Amino acid sequence: MPGDRFRVDVQGRSLELSNLDKVLYPAAGFTKGEVIDYYTRIAPVLLPHLADRALTRIRFPNGVADKSFFEKNAPAATPDWVRVETLPAPGSTKGRETIDYVVADDLPTLVWLANLAALELHTPQWRIGTHPDTMVVDLDPGPPAGLRECCEVALLLRDRLADDGIDSYPKTSGKKGMQLCCPIAGTQSSDVVSEYAHRIAQELESAHPKLILSRMAKNLRGGKVFIDWSQNNAAKTTVAPYSLRAQPVPSASTPLTWDEVAAGAAGKRPAARPYTAAEVLKRVEKQGDLLAPLLDGGPAVA
Numbered sequence: 244m245p246g247d248r249f250r251v252d253v254q255g256r257s258l259e260l261s262n263l264d265k266v267l268y269p270a271a272g273f274t275k276g277e278v279i280d281y282y283t284r285i286a287p288v289l290l291p292h293l294a295d296r297a298l299t300r301i302r303f304p305n306g307v308a309d310k311s312f313f314e315k316n317a318p319a320a321t322p323d324w325v326r327v328e329t330l331p332a333p334g335s336t337k338g339r340e341t342i343d344y345v346v347a348d349d350l351p352t353l354v355w356l357a358n359l360a361a362l363e364l365h366t367p368q369w370r371i372g373t374h375p376d377t378m379v380v381d382l383d384p385g386p387p388a389g390l391r392e393c394c395e396v397a398l399l400l401r402d403r404l405a406d407d408g409i410d411s412y413p414k415t416s417g418k419k420g421m422q423l424c425c426p427i428a429g430t431q432s433s434d435v436v437s438e439y440a441h442r443i444a445q446e447l448e449s450a451h452p453k454l455i456l457s458r459m460a461k462n463l464r465g466g467k468v469f470i471d472w473s474q475n476n477a478a479k480t481t482v483a484p485y486s487l488r489a490q491p492v493p494s495a496s497t498p499l500t501w502d503e504v505a506a507g508a509a510g511k512r513p514a515a516r517p518y519t520a521a522e523v524l525k526r527v528e529k530q531g532d533l534l535a536p537l538l539d540g541g542p543a544v545a
Contacts, residue, residue, distance in 0.1 A: 256324055256351035260358050267306040267360060270491040273520075278487065279357040281520040285495075286350050288532040289485040293353075295370040297330055297344035299480045300356060301363035307489040317343045318359070325352050328371055346371070362487045365480035368433065375436050376429035377537055378409070378544065379481045380444070381471035382421040385456075385464030393421040394507035396455055396468040399447055401501065407545045412534050413504050417488030417496040417517050422474075422481060424534060426541030433477040439544040440472035484534050485523060493520045498533035 248261045263276030282289070303311045317327045326346040332339045347353050347364070356364070368375040380400060382393040400423055401411045411423040427436065444457035447470065456467040474481050482488065482496045494517035499507075518526065 251354075253351040253354050254349065256322070258322075258351065258355055258358065260354075265306070267303060267362065268491070268493045269306055269308050271493060271519075273493045275358070275360060277520075278360070278362065278493070279354060281487065281493070281495075281524070282353050282357040283350065284524055285485045285520075285527065286353055288527055288535075289483065290347065290349065290353065291532075291538055292484050292534065293347040293364065293366060295346065295348065296366040297328060297342075297371060298347050298356075299365040300345070300359075300361035301365070301489065302359060302361045303489060304360050306360075307362070307491070311489060314361070315342045315344060317345050321345070322355065325355065330371065362489060364483045364486040366483050367477070367480050368436070368475055369429075369477070374429050374431055375433050375475060376427060376540060378425040378427050378436050378440060379474045380411075380423045380425075380440055381416070381474045381481065382423070383464070383469040383471055384420060385461075385467050385469065388466050388468055389419065390415070390421065391507055391510055392454065392468050394504045396447070396451075396470065397421055397423055397504050398501075398508055399451065399455075400443070400470070403443055403447060408542050409544065410536065410541060412498065412537060413501065414484055414496055414498045414534065415517055416482060417486070417494045418490060421499075422496075424484075424537055426537045426539060428541060428543040430543055433475055436544055437472060437475040440470075440475050444470035444472045484532075485527075487520060488517070490517060492517075494518060495520055495523045497523050497526065500530075500533060 250259055265275045267275050300314045301311055302314055328344050328346055329341050332342045368377045382396055384393050397413050404411050409425050411425045414422055448455045448457040456469045486496050488494050497518040
């Protein structure tokens, strides 16, 4: 066997790892081995958010500075122990009726995906065979607006959703924006959830027209934060909590406390910025999973 390939045992599953010294984040010198190490160490808090959800991956075989590709179907040579679910493919750009999705329910699957340079992990708002149990609102700033403005909008959204009895939990996207994740009942269709999110976005745009935009027209986004309510469409996915992102440094989608969001909105600290993999691991060691309440369910949307 070549020197750059070797077998490891992960919870009773045999995996062949390769090219661990390959640099996937050139600006930081972050290697595939370090990607695998990160996903292994973050797995206890990441896996519950991936469990029973159809997984879309973005793979970077030669690193984030090179070409990437979206992958929904299980790739060739998928191990027989990896869970694969054949599901309808609404909105498929390739006209497929079904897709054979990978489901990452365990650590061996996560390590196998990391070894394939599947850096970004994206999930829908629903578990397989159910209605959405999470509502996601994406906050996308239009320059010169940035994460500080996203924090301002996040606070406004939190308070408005609380009026309807809906709790919300913030996280960075790992790039320029943020998301609010809300546990909901899982008894309503994605259309109902999306319509509710759209209505809330319109209300806030009406109340704060200089800061907030609910319409998708990109030419209107300058200096405003677009509340992307459409993330709740059945065909869409959102980057999973703790997933790495394709940035110059190995940043990750990071849960935040509301105190951090408030400080970010006030410009008192650079909290509303992408956190690196190493920082995320330290935060989890200290804080645990700030998004754990998402796993407990919530109310129906009004």
